[in-house]
Amino acid sequence: MTGSNALIADKLKFNENGLIPAIAQQHDSGEVLMMAWMNRDAVLETLETGRVCYFSRSRGKLWRKGESSGQVQKLVDFRYDCDMDTILVEVDQIGVACHTGRRNCFYFAARDGKEVVISEPEVSAEELYGKK
Amino acid sequence: MTGSNALIADKLKFNENGLIPAIAQQHDSGEVLMMAWMNRDAVLETLETGRVCYFSRSRGKLWRKGESSGQVQKLVDFRYDCDMDTILVEVDQIGVACHTGRRNCFYFAARDGKEVVISEPEVSAEELYGKK
Numbered sequence: 001m002t003g004s005n006a007l008i009a010d011k012l013k014f015n016e017n018g019l020i021p022a023i024a025q026q027h028d029s030g031e032v033l034m035m036a037w038m039n040r041d042a043v044l045e046t047l048e049t050g051r052v053c054y055f056s057r058s059r060g061k062l063w064r065k066g067e068s069s070g071q072v073q074k075l076v077d078f079r080y081d082c083d084m085d086t087i088l089v090e091v092d093q094i095g096v097a098c099h100t101g102r103r104n105c106f107y108f109a110a111r112d113g114k115e116v117v118i119s120e121p122e123v124s125a126e127e128l129y130g131k132k
Numbered sequence: 133m134t135g136s137n138a139l140i141a142d143k144l145k146f147n148e149n150g151l152i153p154a155i156a157q158q159h160d161s162g163e164v165l166m167m168a169w170m171n172r173d174a175v176l177e178t179l180e181t182g183r184v185c186y187f188s189r190s191r192g193k194l195w196r197k198g199e200s201s202g203q204v205q206k207l208v209d210f211r212y213d214c215d216m217d218t219i220l221v222e223v224d225q226i227g228v229a230c231h232t233g234r235r236n237c238f239y240f241a242a243r244d245g246k247e248v249v250i251s252e253p254e255v256s257a258e259e260l261y262g263k264k
Contacts, residue, residue: 004244004246005245007245008242011247021153021167023155023164023167025164029162030157030161030162030163031162032155032157032164032220034213035153035155035167035213035218047242047245077241078241078242078243079238079239079240079241080242081167081237081238081240082230082231082232082234082237082239082240084240086238088164088238098213098214099214102214105213105215105218106211106213106218107211107213107214108212108214108216109209109210110137110140110210110211110212111209112136113137113139113140113179114136115143118211
């Protein structure tokens with residue numbers, strides 16, 4: 001299978017830093033969980049393992065989602081867009097996607113010119129990262 | 133309202149090119165329609181007019197979604213993430229989001245190492261762009 005996943009990776013357009021944005025959506029509820037970046041290795045690892053892997057720009061290395069928190073994303077479907085420069089991964093998110101303990105990262109809303117927090121953490125950072 | 137929308141725009145983290153990725157999601161069905169980029173002016177115009185405006189990287193100018201095709205996106209909710217570096221616009225998409233005439237741009241799937249087209253155009257490019 002490696003060969004053909006490599007052909008998929010060859011089609012994708014990575015930016016000047018070798019990265020492509022990847023949106024994660026909970027496959028059944030439609031909730032948009034987060035957006036992060038993948039490099040070619042992350043794309044291949046995601047396709048080959050069925051567990052979503054990103055590239056951490058701050059740490060400069062592969063970021064196997066859930067590696068330290070246990071909040072893994074199981075791949076349900078790997079999609080990409082008309083321009084082949086954005087990925088949409090349909091996932092089954094175990095636990096929460098956001099490092100703040102919220103189910104998804106998009107918890108700020110701009111309403112009437114004000115910032116509103118529209119969801120609260122379901123677990124604490126301590127629970128997520130306290131015990132490795 | 134301009135003043136406070138400017139404060140929202142001040143919070144967002146634009147990249148080295150002055151851009152921030154913006155995911156558009158159909159507000160009621162949860163369908164992820166597309167991903168594009170906004171600059172500060174596009175953010176302000178979106179918040180102030182209630183019609184989604186992006187920044188076209190290829191044309192180097194504001195891209196009022198639907199300007200030439202009529203397929204506008206009415207803003208329902210403007211959200212952003214924990215890192216304040218990604219926008220999620222909940223929209224009401226008139227017609228189709230994709231320039232190919234498909235409802236959404238994510239019509240390629242990688243399945244068993246093969247590329248599969250998972251949706252078909254609902255309208256032709258001619259219908260979309262033929263008569264301005």
